[in-house]
Amino acid sequence: MKTSKIIVTLLIVLLSSVTAISVMAATAQDVVTYTGKGTITFNHKAHGEKLGCAACHDGDKQEKIAIENKKQGHAKCLACHKQEKKKGNSAAPTKCNQCHKK
Numbered sequence: 251m252k253t254s255k256i257i258v259t260l261l262i263v264l265l266s267s268v269t270a271i272s273v274m275a276a277t278a279q280d281v282v283t284y285t286g287k288g289t290i291t292f293n294h295k296a297h298g299e300k301l302g303c304a305a306c307h308d309g310d311k312q313e314k315i316a317i318e319n320k321k322q323g324h325a326k327c328l329a330c331h332k333q334e335k336k337k338g339n340s341a342a343p344t345k346c347n348q349c350h351k352k
């Protein structure tokens with residue numbers, strides 16, 4: 251093979267693996283915001299690193315978790331924060347305006 255052909259082949263291999271990696275990384279957002287009553291900022295990445303994926307996602311199924319209203323939001327977010335508070339971790343906010351920011 252000519253050197254130029256080898257370089258072209260290497261470039262194609264490199265480019266396709268870069269594309270594959272970026273497609274994988276695009277599955278979950280680092281930070282998600284909810285609006286309704288003010289703005290809620292949910293740091294998905296930090297929660298995942300601290301708690302592990304299984305704290306919120308069922309087994310291997312890492313799909314979108316719908317949070318569209320107060321019932322869902324408080325059942326999924328506030329309930330765990332209240333448990334954390336009971337355990338003595340005050341870093342998980344339970345006061346309204348700590349999640350709902352203007």
Ligand code: HEC
Nearest residue numbers: 277278279282297298299301302303305306312313314315
């Ligand atoms: C504290 C709860 C929580 C933890 C821990 C968590 N997630 Fe999530 N995850 C969510 C919520 C809520 C959503 C929905 C976010 C949205 O509406 O875009 C979500 C969405 C996702 C999605 C789907 C994104 C989409 O738009 O389809 C993937 C994939 C995902 N999480 C993977 C992970 C992985 C991998 C981990 C562990 C590193 C993890 N999650 C940890 C709560 C969590």
Ligand code: HEC
Nearest residue numbers: 290291292293301305306326327330331334341342343349
């Ligand atoms: C399984 C438990 C759990 C769930 C579910 C959970 N959290 Fe948390 N959250 C925590 C813990 C623990 C902390 C404190 C992290 C630390 O110790 O630094 C925290 C911290 C926070 C903070 C303050 C730190 C920051 O990132 O600004 C906010 C805001 C927050 N969570 C919002 C949410 C929202 C919104 C949801 C739902 C989409 C949610 N959390 C779901 C456990 C949870």
Ligand code: HEC
Nearest residue numbers: 284285286287318319320323327328331343344345346349
């Ligand atoms: C751990 C974070 C967190 C705390 C603390 C919290 N909430 Fe929420 N709340 C949410 C999430 C997430 C939603 C769902 C997303 C949305 O609807 O904005 C929500 C939704 C709501 C809604 C519905 C908003 C709409 O879209 O119409 C109301 C009203 C509300 N909360 C009031 C309160 C009050 C009052 C308190 C204090 C007693 C409180 N929340 C504490 C996270 C929190």
